Amino acid sequence: MKRTGRTLVLGCLLLLQPLLAQAQAGGNSLLIPAMGRCTLDTQPESQAQALSACQTLADSGDAQAQYELGEFFHDSKNPSHDLNKALSFFEKASLQGHAQAQFQLGSMFFHGEGVAANNVQAYIVLKMAAVNGAEEALDTADEVAEQMQRDELEVATQVLGQIFRNYLQELQSADGSSPFSPLP
Template identity: 85%
Template sequence: MNRTGRALTLGCLLLLQPLLAHAQAGGNSLLIPAMGRCTLDPQAQEQAEALAACQKAADEGDAEAQYELGEFYYEGKGAPRDLNQALSYFEKASLQGHAQAQFKLGTMFFHGEGVPANNVQAYIVLKMAAVNGAEDALDTADEVAEHMQRDELEVATQVLGQIFRKYLMELQSADGRSPFSPLP
């Protein structure tokens, strides 16, 4: 092993040492702490309190709490599955640009879960989810496009173009510069 390889190996071992020590102490070193707002564990004794706190945060406009409640009702773990509630919370979070909520909403429209199937709506929302960072959204949007008629795809593309133009106009009016101007 050359000098660079040894240094790289040593560096990796030094970075892994705290994780390995945690694993030996009985913890799971591969678990990454959840970044969620809500603790909606169906096994928890305080489930009603956690749900109330999450709903309060969602009602105050917290997009992550809205998304997590959408997941809670979509999955139906710890409460009966309620696609209407899930849809409502995913829509609220989606309107705030929450990528995963947009992705979930798009798949609900695609599969007709809780709403009539609507490929145009699914395609639009999935493309927005992709723009906002949902990793699988482009692949799913491509899958939706395979089920669309040419005129449906044209309508969806026109709507996306209008959304993008509106977004650029808002950027321009926000600071009086063109969105394509170099940064100061």
């Protein structure tokens, strides 16, 4: 399998993981709220303590803390700028359905920041970000689509279709009714 194929498969699996995890937990996997957790914009003398506290939250699975660490390491003005760390934290938060992390991850795939540029992967992640509430992701996904070959867009659309079919099945199995059923 070519490297691009492995990346696409890995990305698709990464996108499906939050659906499966949320289905087991009984929650709605496409709507994950996000609130601030870390105070990483503190004075330099407090930075190490803030990073440590945020890292502890991120390690415990806190998607917002993972996102904020991703932002911290993604910032090119930051002396600790590290695209590999940013990518890792954005991926972790994305797996939990964090819309802004998905938007950043999709943008990184689109622009080839810390990872080889991959329009199919970018399109899929950006569309998921849009579904989760990152409105700016729709415009970026449209930009990506303009640069994609027809067959690439078809593959991305098929993957998204499967993700949404799985999501609808999750909703139906959660309470036994269809999300499109009339209200009682």
